[in-house]
Amino acid sequence: MLALRRLPRFTPRIASVRGNATLEAASQSQSTAAPPPSPSVTAKSSASHKSTSGNADAKGSSSGGKQNSGGRQPAQQATRGWCRPIAKGVEPAYDYALRYILKDAGFIRKELEQLRAAVAAEEKKPEDQRSEATLEEMRQRVGILEIQSEANLPNVRWNARNGLADMNQPIYRHLVEQRWREEGDLDLLMERIYQMSVVPDMLPELRPSFDLRIKYAEPPPKDNYLRTRVKRKLKQVEPGIFLVPEQTRRQPEISMTLFHTDTRLYTLLMVDLDIPDPETQSFTSYLHWLQPNIPLSAFTTSPTVPLDTHTRYVPPHPQRGTPYHRYVLLMLPQTSPTEPIDIPVFSEADRLGFNFRAFAEQYGFNGVRGGGAHMWREVWDETVSHIYQHTLKKEEPRFGKLPRADPYAEIKRSKKYL
Amino acid sequence: MSSPLLALGKQKLSLRVAQTSVRYAGRQESGGGDPRNDIIRRALYPSNIRNRPSPVGTWRPDVGRRLQRAIPSAQAHETIERAWLLHQRHVRRSRSAELQRKFESVRGAMETLREVAPELYVEANKDEDPRARSAAEMELLKKLKGPEKKAVEARIRGLFPRELRIPTDTPPKNGWVYDFTPVTRIS
Numbered sequence: 001m002l003a004l005r006r007l008p009r010f011t012p013r014i015a016s017v018r019g020n021a022t023l024e025a026a027s028q029s030q031s032t033a034a035p036p037p038s039p040s041v042t043a044k045s046s047a048s049h050k051s052t053s054g055n056a057d058a059k060g061s062s063s064g065g066k067q068n069s070g071g072r073q074p075a076q077q078a079t080r081g082w083c084r085p086i087a088k089g090v091e092p093a094y095d096y097a098l099r100y101i102l103k104d105a106g107f108i109r110k111e112l113e114q115l116r117a118a119v120a121a122e123e124k125k126p127e128d129q130r131s132e133a134t135l136e137e138m139r140q141r142v143g144i145l146e147i148q149s150e151a152n153l154p155n156v157r158w159n160a161r162n163g164l165a166d167m168n169q170p171i172y173r174h175l176v177e178q179r180w181r182e183e184g185d186l187d188l189l190m191e192r193i194y195q196m197s198v199v200p201d202m203l204p205e206l207r208p209s210f211d212l213r214i215k216y217a218e219p220p221p222k223d224n225y226l227r228t229r230v231k232r233k234l235k236q237v238e239p240g241i242f243l244v245p246e247q248t249r250r251q252p253e254i255s256m257t258l259f260h261t262d263t264r265l266y267t268l269l270m271v272d273l274d275i276p277d278p279e280t281q282s283f284t285s286y287l288h289w290l291q292p293n294i295p296l297s298a299f300t301t302s303p304t305v306p307l308d309t310h311t312r313y314v315p316p317h318p319q320r321g322t323p324y325h326r327y328v329l330l331m332l333p334q335t336s337p338t339e340p341i342d343i344p345v346f347s348e349a350d351r352l353g354f355n356f357r358a359f360a361e362q363y364g365f366n367g368v369r370g371g372g373a374h375m376w377r378e379v380w381d382e383t384v385s386h387i388y389q390h391t392l393k394k395e396e397p398r399f400g401k402l403p404r405a406d407p408y409a410e411i412k413r414s415k416k417y418l
Numbered sequence: 419m420s421s422p423l424l425a426l427g428k429q430k431l432s433l434r435v436a437q438t439s440v441r442y443a444g445r446q447e448s449g450g451g452d453p454r455n456d457i458i459r460r461a462l463y464p465s466n467i468r469n470r471p472s473p474v475g476t477w478r479p480d481v482g483r484r485l486q487r488a489i490p491s492a493q494a495h496e497t498i499e500r501a502w503l504l505h506q507r508h509v510r511r512s513r514s515a516e517l518q519r520k521f522e523s524v525r526g527a528m529e530t531l532r533e534v535a536p537e538l539y540v541e542a543n544k545d546e547d548p549r550a551r552s553a554a555e556m557e558l559l560k561k562l563k564g565p566e567k568k569a570v571e572a573r574i575r576g577l578f579p580r581e582l583r584i585p586t587d588t589p590p591k592n593g594w595v596y597d598f599t600p601v602t603r604i605s
Binding site for chain 1: 490491493494496497498500501504505508
C-alpha cells in the first residue's frame with residue numbers, strides 16, 4: 001500500500017463537485033446496487049439536454065461529499081474500486097473513447113500474447129541456435145506492450161492514483177513512477193536540493209531513483225496550555241522546509257516507493273552540513289545517523305530492518321548563533337545489491353567532521369546510480385539547549401561574531417573642539 | 419499658507435458624500451437620441467450588478483460553473499484526451515506505414531529496372547526540371563493566345579497553378595460566375 005501523499009496546495013472549489021467514487025459515493029452505490037453514481041442521473045440523462053444532465057450529474061456526485069477526481073486520498077476501504085465517473089449517455093464522447101480504448105487494449109493484448117509465445121519459443125532453443133540480440137529486442141518489446149496494453153484503461157489509471165496499485169504488475173510500477181517523476185514531487189525535491197546547494201556541497205551529483213518520504217512529529221501547538229495535553233501526530237515533511245528541533249527529537253518515520261522488484265541493499269545516512277568549525281572559520285559536516293544494509297524493493301514501503309543498530313540517530317541540534325542548518329537524509333544503493341558491506345560504527349568523535357565524499361569513495365557510493373533523498377532545515381531553539389543537556393550531555397556552545405575593533409576609539413577619547 | 423490645507427486634512431470627511439453615484443448609471447431614457455451616445459454611456463458607466471462578470475473580464479465569478487458544465491469530470495476528460503491522442507497516433511502510423519510501403523515498392527521496382535534494363539534505369543533517375551519546355555511546346559506556345567496560352571504557361575506539374583486564387587473574406591464585386599468552364603491544357 002502506498003503511503004499518504006501530501007494534499008495539493010491549491011484545491012479549486014470546483015473539484016469538490018467533480019469526479020468519481022469517493023468513500024461515501026462508493027458506499028451509496030453499493031447500497032443502491034447500481035454501478036453509475038446515482039440512479040436519478042441515469043434516468044435523467046437518457047431523455048434530457050446535456051447541460052441539465054451535466055448539472056444533475058454534478059449534484060449526484062457532489063452528494064457523495066469530498067472529491068476524489070485527482071485521487072489524493074489513500075485506500076481506506078477494501079471495497080473501493082473504480083466505477084464510471086459519468087453515467088452512460090451523459091457524454092457520448094466519453095462512451096466512444098472508452099470503447100475505443102478497450103478495443104485497442106484488446107489488440108495490444110493479442111499482440112503481446114503472440115510475442116510472449118515467440119519469446120518462449122526462442123528461449124527453448126538450445127544456446128547455439130538462438131540469437132541473444134533478437135531475444136533482448138523481443139523482451140524489450142514485451143515490456144513496452146505490457147505497459148501500452150493497460151496505460152489507457154481508466155480503471156488502471158484510477159487505481160494507480162488512489163493507492164490501489166499492485167506493484168507486482170509493471171503497469172502500476174510505471175504509472176506510479178511516472179506520477180512521481182512528472183507531476184511535481186521529484187521536481188520539488190530537486191529544486192530544494194539544488195537551491196539549498198546540497199548538490200555541490202555534499203555530493204557532486206544526485207539522481208534519485210525512488211520516492212523517499214519522511215514523517216516527523218507536527219510542530220508544537222501555539223497555545224502553551226495544549227503543549228503537553230495534545231498528542232503530536234506525525235506529519236509529512238516537504239523537502240526544504242524549516243522544522244523545529246522539538247519535531248526532530250525522535251527518528252522519523254520513513255516510507256518509500258521503489259520501482260524495482262528485486263531486493264537490493266541500501267544505506268541510510270543523515271548528515272548536517274552546517275556545523276560551524278571555529279578552527280577553519282568555516283563549516284563542517286556531522287553524521288547524525290547511519291544504517292547500512294537495508295534490503296528494499298518495490299514491495300517494501302517502509303524499512304523492514306531496525307534502523308538503530310548501527311550508528312544511532314542523534315537528534316538535530318543547530319547551535320545557537322549559527323545560521324540555519326541543512327539536514328540531508330540519503331538512502332543510497334550499495335555497490336553490490338546482495339552483499340552486505342561492513343562499515344565500522346561511527347563514534348562521537350568520528351561523527352564530527354564527517355566527509356561524505358571520502359566515505360562514498362571508500363565504500364563505493366555514488367549519487368548517479370540512484371537512491372532516495374530528502375532534506376530540511378532547522379534553526380536554534382531553546383529545545384536545543386535541552387537536547388545538549390539531556391541527550392548529548394555536553395556543554396552547549398554559543399557562536400557569534402567576534403567584536404570588531406572600534407576604528408574611532410582614539411578619536412572618541414580626544415577632545416573634538418579645542 | 420499651508421494652514422487651510424492642514425485644516426482640510428484634519429477634518430474627517432464621510433465616505434459617502436451626498437449619495438452622488440457618479441460611476442454607475444441607472445436606466446436612461448434614450449428615446450430618439452443618437453444610439454451611439456447610449457453605447458458610449460453603457461461602456462463608460464456599466465450597470466452595478468454585483469455578481470456578474472466585470473466588463474473587461476478581470477473578474478469572472480462564473481468560471482467555475484461554466485467549466486463544470488463543459489468538463490463535468492476531470493477523469494472523463496483525461497480518458498477522452500487519451501483516446502483521441504491514441505486515435506491520432508494510429509492514423510499517423512498508418513499513414514507513415516502506407517507511405518513507407520509505397521516508397522519500398524517504388525524502390526523495389528527501380529532495383530528490378532536496374533537489373534533488367536540499366537539504360538532505362540539511368541533515364542528514370544535523371545532529374546527533371548518541371549519548368550523546362552521542349553521545342554514542340556515552344557512552337558505550340560507561339561500559336562496559342564489568351565486563356566489557352568495562360569493555361570499552358572501557368573500550370574506546371576508539381577507546382578501551384580499560377581491561376582490559383584487566394585480565398586477572400588468578401589465575395590467579388592461582379593458576383594458568382596455560374597457558367598464558368600475551365601480551359602484545359604491541350605498538350
